[in-house]
Amino acid sequence: MLKTACEVIAEQGFGHTRTLDIARAAGVSQALLFYHFETKERLFAMAFGYAARQHLNALTDVEQSAGTPTDRLRSLLRLCSPAIPTEGWRLWIDAWSEAMRSTELEETSRRIDARGRTLMRGIIEAGVACGEFDCPDPDSTTWRLFALIDGLAVQTHAHPKVLSRRRVNVLIRSAAASELGCPRRSSECRDPHLFPVLLDSPYNYWARRGVHAMTSAPSSTAARERDEQVASRSAYRAVIERLSKASVDKHWEPYRDIPWDDPEFHVDQTDPRWELAGVDRLGGHPWYLSRSPEVRARIGLWRVATAMKIGLQFENLLKRGLLNYAYRLPNGSPEFRYVYHETTEEAHHGMMFQEFVNRTGLPIRGMPGPLSVVAQVAPWIPLISTELFFIFVLGGEDPIDHVQRRLLKDGRVHHPLEETIIRIHIAEEARHISFARHYLRNRVPRMPAYRRLLLGIASPIILGVMARIMLAPPGPMIRRFRIPASVVTEVYLRNPAARQEIRDSVGKTRELCAEIGLINPLTRRIWQVMGIWEAAAPSAPR
Structure with missing residues (x-):
């Protein structure tokens, strides 16, 4: 009614x-x-x-x-x-x-x-x-x-x-x-010549882009496209400069900004605030709920510590890859300064995560040994394809960012040390994710068609594997607490909600790939095989 x-x-x-x-x-x-x-x-x-x-x-x-x-x-x-x-x-x-x-x-x-x-x-x-x-x-x-x-x-x-x-x-x-x-890229505006007049005076708009105020309007499609490319490059450079400035204006030092020795921040393995939150499917399973409060807390703490250990291992690969990328940048490149800012922040994250793991007193390993060996290839990807490397970056950062944001919004009371670390990580990773997305938007549309096709084939494979690494339950935790194989299968492997969580964790990257032309009938099939395709996934905007 x-x-x-x-x-x-x-x-x-x-x-x-x-x-x-x-x-x-x-x-x-x-x-x-x-x-x-x-x-x-x-x-x-x-x-x-x-x-x-x-x-x-x-x-x-x-x-x-x-x-x-x-x-x-x-x-x-x-x-x-x-x-x-x-x-x-x-x-x-x-x-x-x-x-x-x-x-x-x-x-x-x-x-x-x-x-x-x-x-x-x-x-x-x-x-x-x-x-x-x-x-x-x-x-x-x-x-x-x-x-x-x-x-x-x-x-x-x-x-x-x-x-x-x-x-x-x-x-x-x-x-x-x-x-x-x-200012939006002119390509995003249905009437690009109307946009500068609405936003600013014509003189200021074009002057900011190094064009004399009396320059006549483009007289051909080719000329308009050249002007749009100049504006797009200028906008991209402005984004990188703002990200660099933000890294100076707002950043955190792990041993200055986190009161590690405050009694409230002490890590007690039996603290009930470590119990698994609703974002982890195991937290609602009858097997988990039947454990004692102390065991539930230890399982939850192990899960958090493992996520941080894998996070610092991923960021170790990321830092080395970023430095390999920066090594070849020409003089005057705006990316150089930003990449070093990001590398510094990732180093702080690594110290922050490892300090947390140390204070838990748990024997946390992080990535499985064989996977850790294979992962050593990642830092060399920029020498082959920087675009592929930043797909790898988003494959590691987006799933963790997705989970951490959900965790802070679940309405539960979290341990102050965990919450402080997550908030710092989300704030600084927002810059890192933004850079990767802008870099791909700037570079991928200008790639030769055959390289874009190869990138489109590789992207869903990398994203599917990375999402599972970041979200899968750690084997040592399963063995230490003797979690039955049937429970693991029910909660993580054959659970439609768990599969949806994996799809959701790469949702923004999937939208980006559609936007920059990496998804076509062939590559869409690979997304489906990797289990990360959403039936209603958006196509590239018109």
Whole structure:
């Protein structure tokens, strides 16, 4: 009935909707409506509350997504865009008007509005922290962007012929880019020549790109493509410089910023806060729940320590690969400085992880011996293909980032040492993931077709293997605590939820591969064989 009420109100408006209209549309009597909702005002408030919950769920999906701040902001702007034809905006605008006379509607609309602003402000702050955005006042920026979106929503629905959907999207994205100091690549704009005028004066836009203000507009398709390539390279260089600056402005030292010897940070193997969280499927299995609290805590601590040990081993390979990549960079390359910043941060992560492992007192090994030997090939990948190396980087970083973000949002009380380490790691890894993604976006589309095909074939193999290494239960833990093979099979190997977790952990990289042209009918089959293809995976944006 609430869904039907929303549809009727969106069509007729709060002021012209009768309870009789809703009853007829729902196929019930007015008496039944009043039995459930008592008054017309209560029905309207609960109907709007129902619509609000749908919007809240969509906001939560954006908040919990594992993409970069830029990816998440793009998703939020797409969700809130008034250019998308939807009855939701009509209901929302009408509710604003009615909220001036209804306390319940005012409270609900204010709560949803505040939730959206909080989410956007958080995304902007994360982008500033990782160097993707340059924004001195995220709160004011959030207010201005939401005010623009709301105002355009009223215009497009009250006067539908005044603004086209394309113009609305350009206005919103231009404002966001201007506010955040990160102009979009011209190729992302359906009308690239309109974008600089909306964002800035023509003189400032082209001057920032080294083009004289009086330069005439490109007169041919080839000329426009050359100008777009220049703008794209300039934007890429600006991103690398911002990431380098962020590494200076906001970084952590493991032995300065973590109070290792604080009593609250002491590692006790039987501390119940080590018990497995819901993100690990074993935590809800009857076998695990039947163990004593002390054993459950030790299993959980072993799992955490193993993840950190594998993490530092992966980052050891990563540091060596980055240095091999930097060794061949020419003078003046913006990547050189950033790569050394990232290498330094990864070294800090390694110290941080190893210190944690040492304090657990557990005999943690990390990667299995044979795998560790094979992994020694990874640092030499940049000498063959830097693009393949950064696919490898995302294959290790994205699954761990996915799990750590879910862990912090599971609503449980975590050990302060674990939580501090995870928060530091997430904040700095956001920069590392951002660099890898921007590097691939910049390089892969310009690769020869045969090399792009080979990269497309290798990518799902690397990502599938890396996701399983990062998420699989450690063999020594299984043997030490005598976890039955049937339990391991049920929880990790034949569990649809566990397989979905592996697919989800590489979801953002899968989207990136589609975006940069690495997925075609042949390579899609490899993704499916590796068990990391999502049936509804998005194709490259038009």
